[in-house]
Amino acid sequence: MDAELYDDLAVMMSTGITASDAVKHAVSLIASGYRNAWSAGLLPEGVEPRFVSFLAHPYDGRNT
DSSP, rough: OHHHHHHHHHHHHHHTTOOHHHOOOOOOOOHHHHHHHHHHHHSOSSSSSOOOOOOOOOOSSOOO
């Protein structure tokens, strides 16, 4: 594990999740983006998408 991954995991784990759960969540989120980009025909399957934005819902006291 390099320093950048360590720091990124620390950020995600600050929410109370485990390192394993953080990795699973991150991989799932990005893989979903790949699948969506390919199925929408934005680029050929097997070509890595370049993500340029991220949308997060505002905290409303119920987010988990």
